[in-house]
Amino acid sequence: MDWLEVSEEQMRQERQKARDLRRSQWWKNRIASGICHYCGARVEPRELTLDHIVPLVRGGRSTKGNCVAACKECNSQKQHLLPIEWEAYLEKLGRD
Numbered sequence: 001m002d003w004l005e006v007s008e009e010q011m012r013q014e015r016q017k018a019r020d021l022r023r024s025q026w027w028k029n030r031i032a033s034g035i036c037h038y039c040g041a042r043v044e045p046r047e048l049t050l051d052h053i054v055p056l057v058r059g060g061r062s063t064k065g066n067c068v069a070a071c072k073e074c075n076s077q078k079q080h081l082l083p084i085e086w087e088a089y090l091e092k093l094g095r096d
């Protein structure tokens, strides 16, 4: 995916939408199962964080299709890995 220019204003709006989503019934249903979208781990619902599949800084939006529940482990991996390393991480999960 190409690097997109994302304005401060767009980032601000999408962060606000993410906050609204986290308060929605949709999100509560989403985390009720306690399953991480990425690794499939079963954790406490409160341990799940809202993650953008396509990050906001790369033009991702706070839509239901782009927001998933991720465990802390996957979330921190995603924050720290380069996109290509993150892909490798997901592939490894798929093989296990």
Ligand SMILES: [Zn+2]
Residues within 6 Å of the ligand: 036, 037, 038, 039, 040, 041, 070, 071, 072, 073, 074, 075
């Ligand atoms: Zn996970």
